[in-house]
Amino acid sequence: MQRKAYVSGTAALLAALLAGCTSGSGSGGSTDDANRGQAGTATAAAQPGKYDTLPEPCGALSHSTLDSLLPGIKQITDEEQREKAYEGDATVTFDTDRKAGCRWKVESTDATDHLFVDFERVVSYDNSVSDDAQAQELFAEKQTAADLPEPSASASSPDSGSNAASAADVSSSPDPGSSPSSTPSSSASSSITPSALQPRTLSDLGDEAFLNDVVSGSGSTVQQRTVTVAFRTSNVIVTIEYAEQPVTVGVVPDSEEMQGRARNLASKLADVLGG
Template identity: 60%
Template structure:
C-alpha cells in the first residue's frame, strides 16, 4: 500500500512540472527572435514608392526626337553608323530597376550635340520614411546644388537643405549606410552625376530674359527645375548645356543636352535648346505615367 501511494505522488509531481513547462508557450508567449519589451504593437511602416521598375533609358527617345536633338544623325550616310547613333550607349549599372542611363553624342557639319538621359528610382531604407519622401529630399539637394532656391521646406525636405557627400546620387557609401538612395550597385552614374551649378551659369543667365534663366518648372512631374550653362572650352566656340531635372513620385529623371558649334564663335541658341529639352522631358513624364 505504501508503494502505491509513493507512485501516485510521483505521478502528480511529474504532471505539475509538465503543466508548468507548457504554460508559457501559448498565444501570449514571445517568439524567440522578438524584441524585448515589445507589447505586440507594431510601428507604422511608410508606403513604398509608386514605381518598382524603370523604363529603358536608351529607348526613351524615339527617332524623330533624336533627329531634332542630334541633327548630325540625319547627315550620316552610313546606315550602320546611323543605327548605332540612334541606339546610344548605356551607362554602367548593375541594377536597371534602380538606375538606368544612356548617352548619345553626334557631330554634324555645324555642331557637336550630346544628350544624356538618366532614370533613378529612389528607395528608402528607413521603414518610417517613404520612398517618395526620400526622393523629395534627394531632389531638393539637386535643386540647391544647381543654385536655384530649394523647394518649400517640409518634414521630408528640410534635412536635404545642405548638400553632403552622403546625399549625392550614386554614392556607394550612402547606399550601404541605408539612409539615402544612390545607385544600389554603386556604379558610376554617367555624365549627369553632377548637376551644373548656378554659379557656373551665372554670367550667361544674368543676361538672358527672365523666362530663359535657370528656374523652377511648374508643369512637369511633381516638381522640376531647369538650368542653363554657357561655357567656353579650349577653343573659341561656346558650349551650352541645358539640364532639366524632374521628379514623379519616387523616380527622378535628369536630362542633359549640350551643343557646341564646330567653328563658329556664336553661342548656341538658349531658347531653342531649352524648348527641345523640355519637350523630351514632357515625353518621358508621360511615359512614366503610362
C-alpha cells in the same frame, strides 16, 4: 507518526513550489505575447513607391525625337552608322531596375550635340520612410546642388505667363532639328526675355522639377551650352542633360531653343513613365 507528518509537509511544500512555477511561466508567456503584439502594431511599414521597374532609356526615344535634339544624325550618310547613332550608348549599371541611362554624341556641320538621359528608381530601406519621401529628399539635394538663382523681380513666376506659353509653343511645334540652334537668327527672333529663361523650378512637370542652363567658355573660345532638366515622379527621378558646342568661336547656342527641346523631351519621358 512524527516522521509521516514531516514527509507530508515536504510534499505539500514541493507541490506549492511547482504550482507557483507553472503559474509564473504562464503569466510571463502572456506578457511576452502582449509585448510582441504591441511591437507589431507600433511599427507600420511605409508605403512602397509607384514604380518597381524602369524603362530602357536607349529605346525610350523615337528617331524623330532624336532628330530634333541631334541634327547631325540626319547628316550621316552611311545607314549603318546612322542606326548606331540612333541606338546611343547605355551607361554601365548593376541593376537596370534601379538605375539606367543612355548617352548620345553626334557631330554636325555646325556643332557637336550631346544628350544624356538618366532614370533612377529610389527605394527606401527604412520601414518608417516611404520610397516617395526618400526620392523627395534626394531630389531636394539634387536641386540644391544645381544652385539655382533666386527668381528676378522682373521675371514672372516659374512657368507662368509668356514663358509658359512660349515653352508650350516650342514643345508642340514640329521638331526644330532642321534649324541649327547656333544660328544668329534664333537669338534675334526670340520673344522671351533673358530673365524668363534663367535657371528655375518648373511647375508643370512631374511632382517637382527644375531647369538649369549653363554656358561654359568665353567669347574667345568655343562656348558650350548645357541645359539640364530634372524631374521626380513618385519614386523615380529623371535627369536630362542636353549640351551643344558650336564649331565656330564666338557663337553661343540659343538658350530658348535648347530649353524648348529639353523640356519637350522631359514631357515625353513623363508620358513614358505614365506620371
